[in-house]
Amino acid sequence: MTLRDAAKIIEAEILVGEDLLDQEIGSICGSDMMSEVLAFTNEHSVLLTGLCNTQVMRTADMLDLECLIFIRGKQPTPEMLQMAEDDGRVVMKTRFGMFSTCGKLYQAGAGSGCM
Amino acid sequence: MEDAIVLKYQVIDGEFQRAGEVSSDVKHKLKQMGVPANIVRKVAIAMYEGEVNMVIHANGGEITVEITPEQIKMILADVGPGIPDVEKAMTAGFSTASDATRNLGFGAGMGLPNMKKNTDSLDIETLLGEGTTITMIVKL
Ligand SMILES: Nc1ncnc2c1ncn2[C@@H]1O[C@H](COP(=O)(O)OP(=O)(O)OP(=O)(O)O)[C@@H](O)[C@H]1O
Ligand SMILES: [Mg+2]
Numbered sequence: 001m002t003l004r005d006a007a008k009i010i011e012a013e014i015l016v017g018e019d020l021l022d023q024e025i026g027s028i029c030g031s032d033m034m035s036e037v038l039a040f041t042n043e044h045s046v047l048l049t050g051l052c053n054t055q056v057m058r059t060a061d062m063l064d065l066e067c068l069i070f071i072r073g074k075q076p077t078p079e080m081l082q083m084a085e086d087d088g089r090v091v092m093k094t095r096f097g098m099f100s101t102c103g104k105l106y107q108a109g110a111g112s113g114c115m
Numbered sequence: 116m117e118d119a120i121v122l123k124y125q126v127i128d129g130e131f132q133r134a135g136e137v138s139s140d141v142k143h144k145l146k147q148m149g150v151p152a153n154i155v156r157k158v159a160i161a162m163y164e165g166e167v168n169m170v171i172h173a174n175g176g177e178i179t180v181e182i183t184p185e186q187i188k189m190i191l192a193d194v195g196p197g198i199p200d201v202e203k204a205m206t207a208g209f210s211t212a213s214d215a216t217r218n219l220g221f222g223a224g225m226g227l228p229n230m231k232k233n234t235d236s237l238d239i240e241t242l243l244g245e246g247t248t249i250t251m252i253v254k255l
Contacts, residue, residue: 033217034167035225038160039232051220055167058135062142062159 001025001110003067003090006046009108010094010101012069016081017090023066028110030102034059041065048101052076057083065089072097120148120182126166126193128175131219137178138163145187150255157233157253158187164226165191165249171216172196173247186235189251197243205231 004021007014014021029041030048034055037047043064049056052074060068061083067090070076074093076084084091094101122144124137142159146152162178169176173195181188198204205227212222231237234251241247 032220033223033225034220035164035223035229038164039225039229043156053219054132055135055220058139058163061139062135062156062163064156 001105001108003046003092005108006069006105006110007092009104010069010096012092012094015076015091015093016084017067017088020088020090023090025110026066028102028105030098038063048098050074050098052080054080054083056080057087060084060089061087067092069094069101071101118183122180122182124178124180126169126175126178126191128170130175131170134167134170135163138166141180145182148182150182150187154187154253154255158189161230161233161237161251161253162189162191164229165189165251167221168226169193169195171212171219171221176246184255186255187253189253190248191251192246192248194246197245197247198239198241199243201239201241 003023006025025046026044027042028046029037031037032049032051037059041063044066046067046069047065048069048071050071052070057080070093073095081091126137138159141162142155145155145158169191173193176193179190203209207228208224210222210224216222230251235254236252238250
């Protein structure tokens with residue numbers, strides 16, 4: 001599954017990185033606690049989160065994550081989007097909540113290596 | 116160690132928004148120096164956890180990074196309240212973080228265990244009411 005496929009499944013709006021959507025997704029992690037993400041997430045993973053502050057961007061930077069997906073329509077600030085832009089990281093948002101977002105992606109086969 | 120590269124940073128109290136700036140800078144510098152990606156990653160995770168702790172638990176302080184061909188040493192010295200029971204603090208899931216901190220995405224009680232997991236040695240010196248100095252080494 002590519003990021004583009006995932007975006008379609010969860011009806012996401014792309015906020016940063018339209019040109020980076022052909023990357024394959026390795027694994028996906030869903031969490032609002034950054035230390036959990038730091039403990040259990042591989043590089044080049046996708047993070048689904050309901051947390052929306054600069055520490056999400058920093059966590060993504062530390063882990064070299066490939067994409068951030070903000071759930072429940074959370075809108076990152078321009079400053080946060082700039083950080084992702086600088087790091088070459090895809091950012092999207094979906095109106096669905098954590099359970100539905102995970103469920104849709106899992107059902108579509110994005111299960112392996114995911115938390 | 117004459118050929119050590121030493122980096123020094125201040126971590127500012129109460130600046131939650133900026134927590135992690137130091138770790139981010141160190142990470143990018145190590146990358147530029149050609150340090151292997153798996154090492155950079157360990158240093159970045161351990162230092163970021165420590166830096167956030169300095170801001171949310173300990174009134175800020177100073178971070179020193181010493182880079183030699185053998186190892187990367189990180190010294191995180193804060194002027195916070197100290198840690199009453201280090202063994203307890205090292206336990207996964209133990210946290211004294213407030214609800215406000217939890218709402219900011221921290222307080223899972225995973226930081227110190229993450230720091231331990233990603234380093235070859237971790238040493239905690241702490242004095243109640245004075246502060247805490249955490250020294251971590253990642254071997255190259
Ligand atoms: N520098 C510090 N000064 C004082 N207390 C600290 C310091 N670092 C950690 N602690 C104490 O140790 C506890 C455990 O720290 P740890 O980093 O493992 O978890 P946390 O910061 O509470 O949550 P998380 O790191 O998962 O966001 C903290 O809740 C705090 O009580
Ligand atoms: Mg912590």
